[in-house]
Amino acid sequence: MKLGRGAVAGVLVALLALLAGTAVVAGPAQAATGVGTRAADGAEVVSERWSWDLRELTIEIRSPAVGRTLPVKLIMPVGWSFESSRRWPVMMMLQGGGHDDYTTWGAKTDVDALAKKWQVITVFPEAGDNATYTNYFNGGRFGKPAWEDFHTQEVLQILQKTYRANTNRAVAGLSSGGYGSMIYAARNPGMFKYASSYSGLVTIRLPIIRWAAFFASRDADPSRRFGVPFVNERNWELHDPLYMAGNLRGTGIYLSSGYTGIPAEDDTVAWSPQQFAEPIAATLSIALEKKLNALNIPVTVHYYPRGEHQWPSWQRELHRSWPLMMQAIGAGPNP
Known part of the structure; x- marks a missing residue:
């Protein structure tokens, strides 16, 4: 070469x-550099850091939507350059909550090596400790932090403006990131050609889940995120993938979860309280699947009998769904 x-x-x-x-x-x-690139609301790339092989790039974006400077990791396809006349499709990977951040997908799975085999720009945006994937309600005033605006407006606009991205996009996430992938696709019809949820909390208004979603917030005031349950019901509806399922028409959907939480052979934890999250995630995914079926919206599902709410399960589901997402966005393997 x-x-x-x-x-x-x-x-x-x-x-x-x-x-x-x-x-x-x-x-x-x-x-060439993307530093200084701005989105419509003034979000700006303030730094770039390339890996040794010039395939991985971490940019930092000063975000008016969130009110912080946030990192975004990018994996570039073979042949990519700032000066290329070509544009590439985008694969956005969303983290879970708790201790996850924008680097966790790469640290816990082989997604980096997988992405480097395909003609796609793979994007890992920071989502914060809560990983809430919403513009905060803030008593009806909205405003910061506006995570949805950061991910679906600021990041995507910057990628298109300077980093040679086109508008063929897929999104995938695990646990709360699975919620993120579904709600972003539902609230922004046509933005993503495919959306995948791995053990995702894909509805927030079913009994118990509603209150779990409310009190799971790490904010001092848990009503900041969606509002008070039942009191600010309209905002809860507009942020519930089950309620918004009709907007998923035209988007490819992949839902997966374990339905027992029993460890699989490759699980590294013999027992964990997180095992109870898998049957819950399966129940929520089945509810969304039934709603999509009732609306005659195609959906691909994979429910498995063994597998914890842990990374080995999500590694397997990543590989199951990856070809479907690449086909949907027109991303082929490297020549």
Whole structure:
């Protein structure tokens, strides 16, 4: 393979940075950079950091929607460059809550190696500790943090403006990220061609789940997120994938979960309280599946008898759903 001057320079910079023990801060074609790129609301890329192989890029976006500077990890396809006339489809991966962040997918699964085999820009945006995937209600005033606006407006606009992304997109997430993938697709019809949920909490208004969603917030005031249950019911409805299921028409859907929580052979935890989350997630996914069937909206499901609410299960489901998502967004394997 013959390398252009920009690529050769990038490799040399990467090697020198490794020898010096510093981070790589410049990518393919050294004169080009996405720093300074702005979304419509003023969100701005303030830094870039490339990996040694010039395939992984972490950008930091100063977000008016959230009110913080947030990292976003990108994996670029073979042949990508700032100057390319080509644009690539986007695969957005959403984290779970708790201790997850934008790096956890890459740390816990082989998604990085998988993504590098395909002609797709894979995106891992930070979602915060709560991973709530909503614009906060804030007593009806809305405002910060507006996570939905960060993910579906600021990040996607910046990717299109400078990082050679097109409008063919898929989204996938685990646990609360599975909720995120479904609600983003439902609230933004046509934005995503495919949405996958792995052990996702895909409805928030069923009995018990409603109150769990309310009190699970780490905010001092749990009503900030969706409002008070039953009192601010309209806002809860508009953020419930089950209620909004009709808007999923035209989007490919994948729902998966274990239905017992019994450990599978490759599970690394013999017993965990999280095992109880799997039957709950299955119950919620089945409810959404039934609603989609009633609406004649196609959905692919996979419910498995063994597997905890843990990463080995989500690794398996990632590989099951990946070809479906790549086909939907027109992303082929590397030549």
